[in-house]
Amino acid sequence: MTRLLDKYQTIIERRARMLAAGSDAVGLVNQQVLSPTRAIINGRETILAGTNNYMGITFEPDCIAAGQAALADFGTGTTGSRIANGTYSIHTELEAALAQFLGRRHCIVFTTGYQANLAMISGLAGPRDTIFLDADSHSSIYDGCTLSGAKLVRFRHNDAPDLGKRLARMDADDGGKLVVLEGIYSMLGDRPPLADFVELKRQYGFELLVDEAHSFGVLGPNGRGLADEAGLEEECDYVVGTFSKSIGSIGGFGAGNDEMFDVLRYAARPYMFTASPSPATIATARAVLARLAAEPERRTRLWENSKRLHEGFRDLGLDLGCDVVSPIVAVKCPDEPSTVAMWNALLDAGVYVNIAVPPGTPNRLCLLRCSVSAAHTTDEIDLILELFGKVVAAAHHTRASA
């Protein structure tokens, strides 16, 4: 008899190899969280450089107070879905506040960022439609595509001509067309040439969804993401985002201007068949959103820190994930064992970064991935640089001279 879990033998072996090399890179425990950039890990204070906490906004006293008040006023959980008993006044108020922040007519809030992509993509596209997705898309986009039942065509990463070629091959009567892009790609930190994709939209008449998970709060004069930065929000029919990065809570949203938009509440299964976000998460998201709108200096600080880290790594001679400054700074490593070893050495020296290995990365890359926060001090950025110099650049130079 085949046991169901037998198929994961290679995963079990891979994880055992990782554990034999040191700490648990894919299950590390934060014993205490001291601030947006500090935690106790393995019993010692560690600098956090892989949290996606771009705005460094998880410990603002007024946001915490807003969450505590909502807990007291609305309880610990909603015990129901939005289409049953789970819609509270705070949910609809957050949706209105987000719609205003985004300059969109309609907005729906989801329980997680993952579900936001699942719901929006599977709600918009159905079995008669075609979705064109970037090869480097996040798993939530792939899973949303699968859930939709639509025909799925994958195009080369950030390559508008390649998408154009695939659009040209489509039959005329093949149903609706949805193109999905991300504002900033989560592994390498690069972003798409949005104007080139919008040009294709004029030519082929598809609908465009941009997932601003890593770019919301980060890009654009209003912090609304890549489309805001490019001045192309009108061309982006749908925007998706998350509360678990710049917003420092958990949840997600989808927004658009179509007058029929709200029908997704009765069509998107990941919205209909899950409990609504808890009162505390909704209230903190609302409080943080107000702070982001009022404090654009957080974005300025984030970019100063990102530039310092990017340029510092470049000066160390490290091979980076992308050549433009980005709050995601990924260092390419030769192979999985060396990446695991360097990750452990960095952790032992007092800095946590993300480890990213195939198939979670494009082009089978092994990465030490940093994400920068507005809350990092210059001293913290410099310490990260110093430790990467000792651990990663030193290993690099040893290999080069070997």
Add this chain to the structure above:
Amino acid sequence: MTTRDEIYATLCRLLQPFNSNGVELSPDTEISADLSIDSVSVMDFVMEVEDNYEIDIPLNVLSETRTMNDLVTVVEGRLKQKAPS
């Protein structure tokens, strides 16, 4: 008309860069399981096939495409669709 043998030979050539363990290929080789390559690599390989023949192989088709022979059948079908005789 491209024959199945020709398609198979082309697929073998395109698969080589992904076959890092140097597994010997046959029409019955299961692309993912036998070559121990992950889902993203399979999609990347299929993208090379798409570009080589200027066809689209939607990802949905891949869930039912396990062996090299299965993929030959998919490519053959797409080429027929592209140029109806």
